[in-house]
Amino acid sequence: MKPINAATTGILLREDSIFERSSEGRAGFDIPTPKVPLKSPVKYRRTQPAALPEVSELQVVRHFTRLSSWNYAIDLGTFPLGSCTMKYNPRINEELASLPGFCDIHPELPPEFCQGALELIYNLEDALSKIVGLDACTVQPAAGALGEFTGLTLIRAFHEKHGSHRKYVLIPDSAHGTNPASCILAGYEAVPIKVGPQGYMSVESVEETIKQHGRDIAALMTTNPNTLGVFEQNISQIAELLHGIGAQLCMDGANMNAILGIAKPGDMGVDVMQYNLHKTFSTPHGGGGPGSGPVACRSHLAPFLPNPRVRKTENSFTLEYLPDSIGKVKGAFGNFGVMVRALAYIMNHGSDGLRQVSRNAVINANYLRARLQKKYQLGTQTAHFHECVLSDSKQIQANGVKTLQIAKALMDYGYHPPTVYFPLTVSGAMLIEPTETESLQELDQFAEALLEIAERIEAKKETFEQSPTKTFVGKVDEVGAARKPILSLDDRSI
């Protein structure tokens, strides 16, 4: 089989910035003029109107349609970006999230006027607690990183309530970059735990750190399966060790797509974890957001959850404010629109369907691993779950071609590259997460592309130094961009 959906050229149109289409005095969108006397302020009045573009409806439509055609997207092809879970999200979710009964409601409506929204939040928090086997959940955090911070802040509130002021959070060196950053923000110092060549934490490494820092340890934060796509098989023993010194086990749930219905964090001894709804429960990534990062926890951490909490009474849903709450981590109730999509996704699948999601995600990743390991070095020999990690060592040896070139070469084959140079623990890493929504045919095509690239490198036919060549723009001068930052149109003249 040959890769067939390689990139080709079509009609793509160039387009300057929208400001350059502007003509002084041209009217855009019209707002109705009310039948009240029109007035302007005297005090603090703006002297220079903001220089917004002056363009027609068609100009706006063309501008953004042209721009959109320069993007790669899941709707166009496989998007095997490891740790990002770029799965297809059923379009019905978009329809449901745009129902006027969800879109056009203000969060300050009296509770009796927004019962549907409160019911939705309640049901989603309930489902998210059960899926991971924990006791309570908040959907307020706006994204995964904010969820991590929320989880760690709950832990700090818990310790402080018990008069314990701890200093350290242990973090395996294979962790997401957000983990150490969240840790600092939450007022803790990050202590790295070395992950050996087997790709998961050993009980001994945690024991050793505990010996060193003892009850100054507030928590250990781990991703499971971790960023290598490997299950932390010692997790239960590690949890016991931590609980033995009153520390908490905090889990980054970024990789939940691997274990729905296959393993519950609650059974691993996890005390608190965050989800990424936009990864696991389907909200399109939209060029980087919005997302949502709910936090689920055991009952001992629940009194500290962000306010307000949605409660179910006999015949209605009400709001409760907890006295020990850590406060708010995001305005209003969180990213409600993302919650609508997540609940729709969960109900679209049911408990059996969610298990099937993870099952297929794991099979797809392992299928790719099996096909690719003929030409690429595996990052670890341990079993992978929903993603697999390769290294560029064979390609460097064959003809000095590194991961970056392989990634750029993939673009000319019509694919978005995998996550590259992450995790940091594998040199020249390519982290591949195909997700469950790719068919076997698509996976075969993708594998063929990567194998052909490897063959061309082995045959010393190509070094892909000039790749990509078929994309709308060529290799981008990132150094120039960083040395003389032009961050808005008005910077061009500086």
Add this chain to the structure above:
Amino acid sequence: MASVPNGLHYTKEHEWVLMEDNIATIGITDFAQESLGDVTYIQLPKEGENITKNDPFGVVESVKAVSDLYSPVTGRVVEVNQPLLEAPELVNQDPYTDGWMVKVEVKDISDTEDLMEAAAYKEYIEEKG
């Protein structure tokens, strides 16, 4: 192969020091600039500020990486390489001459005693691969 001139002292964090009387000129090594790639930004202390041995005194950034600069000596900054702040690429082009960073009036000239000489540093970076 990265160049390692004789007559300079080297740190494990890949800074070099040139001692002339009690004035230390500090920069980063050829090996360091090579591993960073194209340098895009350098942050240095102001003239008159005091810096301390083994503490960070500045930052050097490339597109993909960022490193703290660790001071090999304790003392007062007497001169900063102003052209370098405007043109950080000088570090890539010429790390040992035009790419110098600060001159420091050293309190204790024995500060450099525990640093590596050229031969030892050469060995050190060869081990690092």
Add this chain to the structure above:
Amino acid sequence: MPSLPLTQAEEQTAFKTIGVQSFDDLVATIPPKIRENASFRLDFGAEHSNLRTGLTEHELRRYFTDLANKNRSESSTLHFLGGGIYDNIIPAIVNQLALRGEFLTCYTPYQPEISQGTLQAIFEFQTLMTRITGMPIANASMYDGPTATAEAALMAQRLSSTNQNILVAANLSGDYRSVIKTFLSGQKNIIEEVPFNSNGLLDTDHLTQQLQSLNPCALIVSFPNYFGSLEDLAIIKSLLPKTCLLVVAVPDLSTLALFEPPGTLGADIVTGEAHQLGTPMLFGGPHVGFFASKREYLRQMPGRLVGETQDNRGQRCYTLTLSTREQHIRRDKATSNICTNQGLIALRTTIYLSFLGKQGFQKLGKINYSLFNYLTEQLQRKQIHLKFPHDSYYREGAFEVPNLESRFKRCLENNLVPGIRLREKFGPEFENALLVTVNPKHTQKDIDFLVENLSS
């Protein structure tokens, strides 16, 4: 299930290629005790208890439509709600364009060669934000107004090597204040509120004392404040020592259509909320925060930045830049732990503002201002007055409504939500205070209906 393409036969093929007998072999590294207990039960009311097989698209549509209908949306219930989240008219093309799969299903533009659409749109967003706020630089967006403002407090702390205390205006929205406090709860510093005076404006005498006693690294003020009035930013700035940054939160970006932007009045950082420019209320999110600052603080700014550059064919193009500030490279030294941003909502804002244009933006401000003016006059005729009477309001204000509790109830009975009651947020002195907000969907008739219901 339509979203899961793998057939049973294909599953067998895959197992053969992988070299395993069954799925269990693939997950054998999970301890059996954990594996055996992994099932869970999902319940969604009597009709969908123990939901094992998922609902079809049509069944979902029915369930969610029923749920949505339990809410009183703007189309069925007249409301005068605001306080940081605002209703607005959204042009048809905003949804049409933002729902294009190429925008909807792409990722953060880490690979510039295949993400130019998103990158250029963000560059235009940054340009719009600088021009509206009057600041030299703006980032690619933040989660929302409150989190953006909390990030501004953290940035002020990074910029100040010595003092870490923060002053926050007590007349800033409660959501903003609470989020700031939570974000800073891990740091060792004092966050103190600056009280407001009998005009509802910042008490500058008290502020002067606090500046002396706390030596803060930032003062966070609201423009306008939660009671709808505009603070005199130039005077406030003149009180601050050089070491104290003026952070101005603008919970409603449309304010700057009419009023002098904080950038020209001496603000160091300007943050706030921009959802009302192209994105519906959505019960509070997803929305989009903006973050603008002076250029000298660039290296300490949180969030993503898009910069203009060239490709190897000499064409103008865009890329994420200065990303060494971010968590995936700096890890525990990052300026912020933010990973996801609000790309799609920022895109909506960009489309909306482009279409609204220079004149439309001014008209939007003028209409809000005029509607509120009319509302105030009509209420005053019925002896309902602004709690803080002065001449610097934009589109909302706190009114003293006699017998608020009973009148509020009657409004609800007449399918009208007249505003936000302030008692719970600001205490017993606000027993009868109601924050009333207008928006461009309101007509003269709507306002007359509100006045009638509130006044008798």
